[in-house]
Amino acid sequence: MCLVSLIVYKTDAFEKEQRHTTAQLNAATYGERIKNEIVNGTEITDTLEQILISDDGTIKHFNTIAKNLMSDSIESVQLAPHGVVTDIYPAEGNEAGKIDLLHDKDRGEISCYARDNHTVITQGPFELKQGDYGIAVRNPVYLNDENGQEYFWGFTIVILRVPEIFSDSISALSNFGYEYKLSKTDTPWSDTYEVVCQSDGNLTNPVSYDFTIGEENWRFEVMPVSGWRNAKLIAVIIGLYTSIVFVLSVLIWVWLTAKEHKNKFQKLAHMDSLTNIYNRYGFDELAEEMIAKNPNAPYVVALFDIDNFKFINDIYGHVYGDRALKNLADSMKSFFPSDTLLGRNGGDEFCILLPNCTYDDVKEQLQQFTMLPKIFSCKGNDYPFYISLGYAEYPIAASNRAQLMRCADAALYEVKLHGKNGCMAYREGLHSRSRKQLGFALKDISEHLPGAFIIYRADKENDELFYANHEFLHMTGYKDIDELFKLTKKSFRNLIREDEQQQIEASIWQQIDSGNENDYIHFHLRKADGTYLSVLDHGRIVENQQYGRVFYVLFMDWADMHIRYSDKFSE
Template sequence: MKKKTLVPLIVFLLGICLVSFIVYKTDTHEREQRHITAQLNAATYGERIKNEITDGIEITNALGQILISENGEIHQFDTIAGNLMSDSIESVQLAPDGIVTDIYPTAGNEAGKIDLIHDKDRGKISCYARDNHTIITQGPFELKQGGYGIAVRNPVYLKDKNEQEYFWGFTIVILRVPDIFSDSIHALSDFGYEYRILKTETPWSDTYKVVYQSDGQINHPVSYAFTIGNENWKFEVTPKSGWRNNILIVVTSGIFLAIILFLSILTRVWLVAKENKNKFQILAHTDSLTGIYNRYGFDGLAEKMISKNPQTHFVAALLDIDDFKLINDIYGHSYGDRALKSLADSMKAFFPSNALLGRNGGDEFGILLPNCTFKEVAQQMQQFTKLPKTFSHMGKGQQFYISLGYAEYPTFASSYSQLMRCADAALYEIKLHGKNGCMAYREGLQSGVRKQLGFAFKDISEHLPGAFIIYRADRKDDELFYANNEFLHMSGYKDIDELFRLTKKSFRNLIREDEQQQIESSIWEQIDSGNENDYIHFHLRKADGTYLSVLDHGRIVYSQQHGRVFYVLFMDWEDMHIHYNKILKEKVKDKNVYIK
């Protein structure tokens, strides 16, 4: 997986882990805070509920004090009870010997006059209160008037004449549920809590019974416990929205995920930009055709290497392809590019990995070898120069040659620029001495701007005073390489491609069929006799199938690229005769005048 994909993915995954940790810590903290807040509310309002129930119990205590002070008698009970009543109290009762005899208000409560001690549902707990001198609460139970109530029974004890304590009976208050603690539960509901009030079913039991609860679901509540008499009560609360703050979690997760996603995208953009910057830097310093450094890259790195290591010996070489323009003119620029690429590939394969290689432009290349002298690399340079170099043309390998000049720093140069001038002078010297060789710079060679070594081949051929072609000198397999515009014009071909197509690139197909064997024999007879030149008169086949009488002046030469080749000039036979006959007549005329 590419770095620009892997790194953002790692950033994203690490970000997810970080977000998960942050969300977990936020959620844990929020739950702890909610638990603390809920516990405080449970304790606060649980204590209020206890006090509200205790206020009801105080009514039974007040009645008990009156009974004790009045020796078991309460006069004007209805008046006293009426003054003690509140909205949360259903009724006030007296039960001498455990039998309810007085109830306020009387209307609607007649059924409440029962024997508590012997009642099936109330007897056991009433006897427990009597025998243990403790207040008991019982309920909730359904009231005949509607709603629910809790009975508070407070045992009252008097003393006889002998100061012996005896059970008088119960003072009783029936509390309305949930009116008795409505303020507390309304406040909790407004604060967003579900709640539940529980008490033990009996003083001797550990089983809790719900006294009152809200309508919502209560999950994992916090509780506040309190005791009334010998009975245990619990007040439980839980947030309506749960212990988790889902909105906070979603918002926190969303914000941090967006940040992580943004950072991941930013990381990828940065990596892509960095990669593109590196690519652009490479492209800016690299020759696209050969894959080695271009002039800008080669010069920059070479100068940097020398400046960083001024005491190190370096050898710089400049080389180019011999007669490169001829390759382009004969085969075309695409094959010239093949030759350039082939040369660069051979450089990369031949020289060590620490060698700096570059294409300076056109067919000129540069090499910089560190930690060596010109004497140490002499054999290496000679070997590389003579190494066969070819490019493919129509399935065949076409050979080409190079010239190379090299110089040493700091022996002959004090700077990189001077070093390259010395190498250039050595290369120029090789060109002057026949090309296809290598030479080390020595004192006395002219450095500086290289002189023009000659005219461009195409420029010369197009301005020759006549038609001109080049073809391979092979008895059985001749091949046309080149024809100038003068020849194309003379023979009626619109361009060289049409010439190659109609003649199948063979010189033989330019000769009239009945003359082919005779003309070829004459050419090779002249060559075999030791002449470099041949002169042939024959009929040249034109593009339209007609023939033109021409004089062929050919010269056979040896080419490093193609072996033996013919360079041939053509002259129109009839035009030549007309021209020379005219000159002859003029000379005869001038002579006659002179005789006279």
């Protein structure tokens, strides 16, 4: 806290010094500008003096000349031969200004001083008859008579409006965030200052800039609106360093607490938040440690995933897909021994490590787990899902954990290739063949199977379309499967011409109910453009684990068949 106090003190002192320096520079800069602006206004009297000298003490066309000298900051231009004001521009409203300056009780003393000392004097500020305030600038003029003797001609006078004469300077200074006050001495021989113009705020210990115009002293004072002390900065520094002191005080407690919770945090970093079992990183790390501690013992790694998990997410939504994952993890916890290492590789793929086990030890156990019913609930209904599992033994199949995982993965994809929902042990030669065969089979079926076919739900009330291959989309003119689903509302019924719908549906179900699965049906199929294509379909009903009964239907163009096989038809 002593250090904080010292820093605050030093910062405050530095900030004050900086603000004083900046304020002094601004006072000098704008004070000089104000001086020049006032001097520029007084030069009108010099111009009139030069005209008087050149025209032997007369000014012809005074009003015209004065009019050209006027500006927004000039109230009036005057001539006072022998000290008596005789000419004023503009004349209107300034009639009262025609006075004897040398003998006036308010103006006489200072006017006589200007005359006797050959100096320009300023007087004011005073309230103008037209409103606002002004400063009178009187310039004594001396001419030479015919004998070359100098004599006092009178005064050339200009009345300056304040603060208009230096409004640009004070506006700029105000915009920079400064309070100001401009003062001048009452008379050239006085030390008493009179305020000419000032801002609304009070000035405390302002910096000042002094200058003279003629023989009169002027003083321009400024200070920041927010004062000499940067209260916000001091508050920030106090808050910052007090926080630092507080943080340092807390760090010891944090360090001790962190040590206590280190193991807990490490465990959380290794856990999967959805299923509350180890994630891929945690599983791999612990499996490496378990095998390294006892490298001569047998271990079995099993990899498994949910069959058709993408369809669960697509049909029921990701929330219910997450429920299936969690239910599967819960079944793992309850089924396997407590020393089994459980993990989720990511997505719908899970893994387990069974210590001190061989193929023979775990075969029956893993098959039982694979066939164990697994369900998730959606809107009050229970839906089953199934898994495929592959496993491998260390050190028979692999010499390290990574290789062991790859062997189990190869066995898993061999199960997939043979129809899913099964359990298989790794055997030599499965490293790459299974994935390649599965990948080729899926691609070949979905993209290159000859003929147009669709898959839809075998339900009289809900004949939902699931799939259409590229050949079908091409034959019917649908841009893609999304357009097919949109235009048909995902219903097979909407692919049949309306006048044939009841007859065709009745015919299909009559065949199914009679046990005839290989008959053909002829009807008109709706195309994307609204026209119809005469087709012959051949359907088969299949029991699917995920969707129940579904139809696999192959379509043939009726007209094309007659053209290609007309000879056979005639025979």
